[in-house]
Amino acid sequence: MHLYIAYKNYSSWSLRPWLAMKVFGISFEETLLPFAHGNSLTQFSEQHGVPAQVPVLIVDDLVIWDSLAILEYLAERYPEKQLWPSSPALRAMARSAAAEMHSGFSALRSQFPMNCRTEKMVSPSDAVTRELQRLAQIWARFEQADKPEGSFLAGEFSNLDAMFAPVMWRVRNYGLQVSPAFDRWAQAMYELPAMQEWLASARAEIWQMPAYER
Numbered sequence: 560m561h562l563y564i565a566y567k568n569y570s571s572w573s574l575r576p577w578l579a580m581k582v583f584g585i586s587f588e589e590t591l592l593p594f595a596h597g598n599s600l601t602q603f604s605e606q607h608g609v610p611a612q613v614p615v616l617i618v619d620d621l622v623i624w625d626s627l628a629i630l631e632y633l634a635e636r637y638p639e640k641q642l643w644p645s646s647p648a649l650r651a652m653a654r655s656a657a658a659e660m661h662s663g664f665s666a667l668r669s670q671f672p673m674n675c676r677t678e679k680m681v682s683p684s685d686a687v688t689r690e691l692q693r694l695a696q697i698w699a700r701f702e703q704a705d706k707p708e709g710s711f712l713a714g715e716f717s718n719l720d721a722m723f724a725p726v727m728w729r730v731r732n733y734g735l736q737v738s739p740a741f742d743r744w745a746q747a748m749y750e751l752p753a754m755q756e757w758l759a760s761a762r763a764e765i766w767q768m769p770a771y772e773r
């Protein structure tokens with residue numbers, strides 16, 4: 560099983576399946592394609608017939624070219640690891656929020672690009688403020704849900720936390736405010752050994768992307 564990703568400092572979509580695989584103890588090889596430095600991603604996409612985007616998971620002859628599709632594949636391949644919550648109702652809520660993350664939060668994503676190694680205070684636009692309020696609403700809904708014990712959104716760590724992992728970096732590193740429930744979750748995410756491993760690699764990277772540093 561081979562996961563292709565981009566810069567650990569900047570690539571929010573890459574972080575999602577990488578983190579899930581680490582937390583759930585799924586062993587994999589990884590290759591980083593620095594898409595703004597050289598043409599490794601273009602060559603890769605031509606070779607495999609996929610868009611020039613990562614993450615991509617390759618399992619033997621199977622190519623899976625989207626973060627959420629990778630998480631769903633892993634959940635089906637390792638049912639015993641319970642990558643989604645085991646309760647059908649909680650699982651449906653988790654999938655709703657994961658899908659909302661996958662297709663939404665465009666203002667937050669564009670005004671606050673993930674940059675794991677840089678911390679600075681930036682005021683959110685009105686559009687971002689509305690999305691931060693929506694995050695608080697999601698966190699409140701999961702707080703009230705019938706769920707197992709645990710520090711993560713649906714209790715135990717799940718694909719849902721993996722999908723929101725880059726939001727932790729955005730809120731933390733730009734000094735944004737969501738809610739106390741969000742802050743408790745963010746601290747638990749930050750303390751995950753896998754997140755610290757990702758951060759150490761991000762700090763060690765030599766590449767700079769000016770658009771993500773403004």
Ligand SMILES: N[C@@H](CCC(=O)N[C@@H](CS)C(=O)NCC(=O)O)C(=O)O
Nearest residue numbers: 570571572594611612613614625626
């Ligand atoms: N829908 C895709 C989005 C992936 C995506 O946008 N990946 C970015 C990196 S975070 C990328 O590969 N960008 C390449 C480029 O901009 O050239 C997914 O969820 O996997």
